[in-house]
Amino acid sequence: MAELPDSIFVNPPDPPDPLLNILPYAVDASFSSYTLQHEPTCLPDTRIGLLEEIYKWADGQDERCIFWLNGLAGTGKSTIARTVARRYFEQHRFGASFFFSRCGGDASHADKFVTSIAVQLAQNIPDLYQYIYDAVGERSDIASQSLHDQWHQLVLRPLSKLGREGVRSYVVVVDALDECCDDRIIPIIIQLLAEAQSLEMVKLRVLLASRPEIPIRYGFRRIPDVAYRGFALHHTSPSIVDHDITLFLIYNLRLIGEECHLDADWPGGEVVTHLAGNASGLFIWAATACQFIREGRRFAAKRLETIIHSNSNAATAPEKHLDEIYIASLKHSIYTNYTDEEREDQYRTLRYTLGSIVVLFSPLSVNSLSRLLHVLKRDVDQTLEDLHAILDIPEDGRRPLRLHHPSFRDFLVNEDRCKDPNFWVNARQMHQKLADRCIQLMSTSLMQDICDVKAPGVRVASVESARVEQCLPPELQYACLYWIRHLQMSGAQLYDNDQVHQFLKVHLLHWLEVLSWMRRVSEGIYALNSLESIALTSNCPDLYAFVYDIKRFGLYNRPAIEQAPLQAYCSALVFAPIMSVVKKQFVDQVPGWMKRLPEVEKDWEAALQTIEGHLAAVRAVTFSPDGKLLASASSDKTVRLWDARTGAALQTLEGHSGTTTAVAFSPDGELLASASWDETTKTVRLWDTNTRAALQTLEGHSDYVEAVAFSPDGELLASASADRTVRLWDARTGASLQTLEGHSDYVKAVVFSSDGKLLASASADKTVKLWDARTGAALQTLKGHWGTITAVVFSPDCKLLASASWDETVRLWNTSTGGAALTLEGRSGTTIAVAFSPDGKLLASASADKTVRLWDTSTGDLLRILEGHSGTTTAVAFSPDGELLASASWDETVRLWDTRTGAALQMLEEHSGNISAVAFSPDDKLLASASADKTVRVWDTSVGAALRTLEGHSDYVEAVAFSPDGELLASASADKTVRLWDARTGAALRMLEGHSGTTTAVAFSPDCKLLASTSADKTVRLWDTSTGDLLQTLEGHSGTTTAVAFPPDGELLASTSADKTVRVWDARTGASLQTLEGHSDYVEAVAFSPDGKLLASASADKTVRLPSLSKRVAVSRSNFRPSVDVKGQWVSYNSEDVLWLPFDYRPTDVAVYGSIVGFGYSSGRVSFMEFVF
Structure with a gap:
């Protein structure tokens, strides 16, 4: 399009800036990056009307802070975005830019989005630099916090400190947001950008360009209309677009003519008009056509003839005509003077190389690609030599290859579009080949202590990234991160003792170590879930058992391996249960300096992992509706969000001034409510689960708030309080709607029925009350407990109501009659919490005896007891699929249990006494x-x-x-x-x-x-x-x-x-x-x-x-050096950490005798380890 490839301003990719040593920075995402230096801007006299609109919005008093430039693929959005960025850069009014790209790398995701914006703002606005630098000093861990916290700490707060003097309007350009790989993040980014409207002393103008994809549209629906204006490129008048494309073709064809020494009037106005008509509004067609002609060199005129005489036009079949351009480019890359056998070999190499490039999950350089594919670099260079019309091929072989446009990927893997079998790529087969190559590369490259740090306690954070990059070349990192994903996309069957099985038997620990150095352990656990699913549907019982054990091994040891990669061979193996398949396979790799190993469990417990992080008792826990998040409330006054699949900490929500007692997700998962014993005003807080921002504080209770619950439609929020009342609030506005009175003592719990008709409340007055959820009318009072009722919950079908009490029982009530259906007694001490499984067949109860109990709701039978907490269990929650159970405890942890395998723990329910x-x-x-x-x-x-x-x-x-x-x-x-x-x-x-x-x-x-x-x-x-x-x-x-x-x-x-x-x-x-x-x-x-x-x-x-x-x-104390010590989570030798202790193996006391350590546990059990260094 009106594009000027020879007038680009390029910044050096790594400016010498202290912030770059502190904040993660996506070098390739800036409009002026080295990677994007050859990307064009608009030609003079093109896009005049649109650019004037954008400039008028950016320079004027329009209150709308976002200009959403949306258009279909190939309509020229990115070129316009680069043009706007360049204009304001030259005017010293440019703030920052982030050009997303689905080709992978840092530009494909939002991990470094805010920090990159902040670094550029600091560089481009001198007055802002110190404020951003100070903001980082205030929160040194800010880069690991939520995007919401990053945006407020690094962008909005520093900008709000700017004074009134000087220029106070800056432009930020965000391009191709639809190419962000995580759809869930896209609406969050739009929300954050819209918050720029709140700035008073400075105007931040955000030009956002994207396709009108569903996540984008959803994000704009969630912000006020007054925050943005939209412009659809594909609705621009065809005559205007044709005019701009014509100018683009004239400019580029004239350059081609000069380069190829063609006649001055070549190709003529009629041909240009014909080409512009064929493009029919698709700038990508015009750009690809010109690049294809240019690459023909002395055959440029012949290539132009090929395009002119194609059989379709873009007005009736734009995709088809674009495909013909792609086919022509591919055909012209094949030499005609080869024999049939040589030509077939060239086709095969082209399919292999190009197919790999288009299905890669992250781009690789020519150097890395050749090593991954096990192909000579010169062969890759020769294969791609004539494909510059399709690919951005850097002269530096260390920089990544990129497609000029993602439409080529769609074309090449679609057999209906790429109709020449010589070029069509079978995506499934390509994924299988890449999975094989990844496994082979890892098998020949992985080894123990691959970064040569030697000491087993060395932390990831203490090793320079340059050393990691040197020891782990890009192709190896790629293989480790994506081999399972390629396997999944290939639809392959797995078998016992196949190459996957053999790889895991030899290199599993090496793989986990590398993931740790890459700081991608959680992604490895996601991948293991996928591998488990593949194995489950394949006929491979041995491999499935191994993969299942690997997943348990990974979840249990994630905290250790994430901190110190070499603990994969130490702590992870030492404390794995005796029957662990992984332990049996790799027990010979336990370091020799551990002469005597501790006693461990026989097999994995039902607890998948122990999640640590809270600094005091955990009071409540709940899953998000989609099962991906876990929220916990604690006496440390915080709410924490965790990744329910890996246990990784995601966010700490702070704001309460007292113990947080309860948490609840709204049915759509968009809101999180928390209740607290706040010191002054007794409050409920509402949080945005996407941005993690505090939305509202609900005040009205006169005493501690004990519980919160959303109605099934998400419109109401109920809160229970020590002031003896239940309050109903409008969940969206925070308005207080009703106060339900009737209990004679503090109200401990509240819950809605799944049909939204009933509300139940439990109280220290030993009763449960049922209310009409819409009118607030009291319907029934359920009596029978003789102690404070601590929890209440409806069964999924609303027919049963379960209540837990200090009287050490759980009672099941018939909601229609109010009569007691069953009394569950387990002699477990005070029962504090209860939860039904999603299918209503199980009931979980949490008790003061530190256990979780599972009951059959139809018979009242005790099915199993889940043991492992070292303090009172305070809360239980099932995941939406019923496969996980979360429990919270005074031991400051949350435990995740596998409800399917919990039966392995034996339940002694037949005794009639303790x-x-x-x-x-x-x-x-x-x-x-x-x-x-x-x-x-x-x-x-x-x-x-x-x-x-x-x-x-x-x-x-x-x-x-x-x-x-x-x-x-x-x-x-x-x-x-x-x-x-x-x-x-x-x-x-x-x-x-x-x-x-x-x-x-x-x-x-x-x-x-x-x-x-x-x-x-x-x-x-x-x-x-x-x-x-x-x-x-x-x-x-x-x-x-x-x-x-x-x-x-x-x-x-x-x-x-x-x-x-x-x-x-x-x-x-x-x-x-x-x-x-x-x-x-x-x-x-x-x-x-x-x-x-x-x-x-x-x-x-x-x-x-x-x-x-x-x-x-036999040996006196003097013969031992008192060099072994135990502090917190680690065993150390000569003050250097050597062995991480899992939560279940941290002693209440330790005795050290030379190199022998005795561990004493709260249960009275004693265990020994002996070290020989």
């Missing part, structure tokens, strides 16, 4: 449980079924233990006896009597010949397991003996007591060898290290001690 202890058999096939109901039950761990009930004790059973050979089971009871049972049959073998107080613990010697028991009578007794005879009574403790343990050789015995000591005895003679003191409260657990050299004790004083033994310590 369970006091459990023990696994040595082969893990059996589980014994001791209970206050005076029985011991034995369970099959594979199915969770109770096999037998062992009866005989006359009081509650305190402890159980299997013998090391699995043949015997011992139980200790408050009836002062110990009983021995046949572990396989359950037969009672003998009763051991002699203690004068409750027996509290039992332990077998390693050879199974001895049994030790502790008691409230302050003694330890040793028994002969074969006869039941009492062999020794060990006296010396001055308080209840609480635990006992043998070392591996069975020669010693250690006992703990309420007298705060540990005693060591000779197991053969009963002689007291040593009394170990130091604890300040009763000692509740004791364990020997696996080699028997060390003894660890855990106490109610929350410490673990590794006391020195007077005998049997």
Whole structure:
């Protein structure tokens, strides 16, 4: 179009600016970038009317801050955008630009959109520089925050500080927003740009050019009409467009004629008119035609004839005529003097090379492309040599190849458009070839510690990006990021032991390490979800099991691997469960400096991951309607948003001045409401989930706000308060509509039925009230609980209502009659929250006993107990598809559980009293449980079924233990006896009597010949397991003996007591060898290290001690260097972090003895690790 390719102003791509070292900057997105330097601007005397309109808007008093230039593909939007940017740059009134491109790279997404705008504003407006620089200093992490926070901190706030003097109107140009790869971000950007209207001291004019795609139109519908004006290029008068195209053709054909030494009057006015008519408004047609003719060089005139004599015109078939231009360009790239065999080879190479370029998810340079495709660079150069009409081929082989226009991609992969089979690219086959090449490249390039940092605790943030780029060339980064996506797009079938399976068996950890260096671990987890889906539909059970385990491995270890890539070989492997397929495959890669590994779980728990970040108890959690976001509320006064698929932190919403107690998404997911115990005004806040901006603060309650809920149509918001009322608000305007009164104590929970007809509220007055949601009329009061009701929720079909209470029950009510349908009792302490699964078949409850329980809503049966939190569980929520369950806890975490595999956790629901202890058999096939109901039950761990009930004790059973050979089971009871049972049959073998107080613990010697028991009578007794005879009574403790343990050789015995000591005895003679003191409260657990050299004790004083033994310590303390330490999440050596500790393995206390570390946990369990550096 009116385009001037030889008059471009080019800035250097990397100006020496401190901000560039702080803020991420998309170098190729600026209109004056090196990449865009050859892109044209409008010719003189073209687009006159439109440009005048734009300039009048930009220079005048029009209050509309956005000029939306929209048009169909090929209508010249980008050229106009470059023209406007250049004009205001030369007038020193240019603010910034961002030219999106679907070709990939930083210009294909919005990650660096705001920061790039901010950097350019600082460079182009001198008065603004310091304000932006200071804004970065105020929030050094701003580049990792939401686009909303970035826009306000880096753009709007600095601009608002400019004074009235001087020029105060600046133009920002945003081109091809429709080519942003994330459709969800597009409306957000439009909203942010519209906020420029709020500036008072300066006018920010935004020219936004795009196709009128759905996300664009949706974004403009969400902003006021007074914020923008629109102009549709495709509605411009055809005569004006034809005139401009004619000028464009005259200008470019004259240049071609001069270059090719053609006659001065070539090609003549009639030909130009004919060509302009064929273009019919498509500037891309005219531009491609001219480029095609120019590339013909001495055959330029012949190429012009080819175009003139084509069979269609753009007025009736614009796409068809454009396709003919593309076909002609491709045909002229094939040499005619080749043999048929050579020509076919050239066709094949062209399809392979061009096909790769058009299906790549991010552009690559010629150098990188040749290495990815495993083709010589000179062959790629020769293949593309005559395709400049289609491709932007930089002279520098390190810069990315780009299509001149995305329409070529659409043409080449559409068999109905590209009708020449020599050129048509089968996209699926091309994706398969690229997937294969990616896997092959990774297989030959990936290795452990690929960046050669050596130390396992080195953080990604501490390694310079230049080093990462040097070690990870672009083609390798591309392969690691996109191989699964290519595989998915190919529609390929997977098989056990195929190349995908073999690659993962060898290079999985290497791949995860590279993703970490690239800071793309979350994207790797997304990709694993896709790979799991492919494997699920393929006939490959072994590969599917491996991929599923990889996903669990990745989710569980994401925090470690994201921080320190080499933890993929350390923490990730060490703490993976015993049965993990990944652990079994790569266990030989555990570093040798970990001589002794800790005890870990047998298999993955139902918890997929533990999400950390809150600084205090998490009070509430909920999924967004589309299941992609997770919101949590905390006593740290914040609301946090998380990626529900990866657990990655997305945003922290701050503003409340007290504990945030509840969160709720609107049905369309656009709004988030939060309730709080704000210190002064008791408020509900509304947030925009796209921009993360605080929209409104709803005031009216006179006491703490406990809960919030949206109506199903999103029009109403209900809030429950300690002021004994429920308030209804207009969710869009924030206006208070009604106050529902009737409860006699604070209202703890509120919820709408899914049909929007009912509203239920739960209160400390021990009742649930049902209200008419539209009129506010009280309908029913449900009574039955005898404690505060903490939560209430409707079933999806509205037929049931569930309520949770401090009375330790969950009740199900019939909503039509108000009658109680079921009472669910689990002896779990106060039940704090409940949630129905989307299909209504399950009910989840959160309890003070730190568990989550799943119930069958039709029968009331307890199905499973999900354990893992270390504090009271406060909230539960199902994902929309019912596959995930989120729970929140006072332990400051949110846990995500897989509801499909949660059955792997065994539920001991058949005891009629509290369970006091459990023990696994040595082969893990059996589980014994001791209970206050005076029985011991034995369970099959594979199915969770109770096999037998062992009866005989006359009081509650305190402890159980299997013998090391699995043949015997011992139980200790408050009836002062110990009983021995046949572990396989359950037969009672003998009763051991002699203690004068409750027996509290039992332990077998390693050879199974001895049994030790502790008691409230302050003694330890040793028994002969074969006869039941009492062999020794060990006296010396001055308080209840609480635990006992043998070392591996069975020669010693250690006992703990309420007298705060540990005693060591000779197991053969009963002689007291040593009394170990130091604890300040009763000692509740004791364990020997696996080699028997060390003894660890855990106490109610929350410490673990590794006391020195007077005998049997083979190595003295002086032989160890005290260089190992544990601080927070890390084990360190010589003050350098070496091993990250997952949340479940962070001890409450630590004892270090040389290179041996004892970990004590809140459960009383003790674990050891030994390091050899």
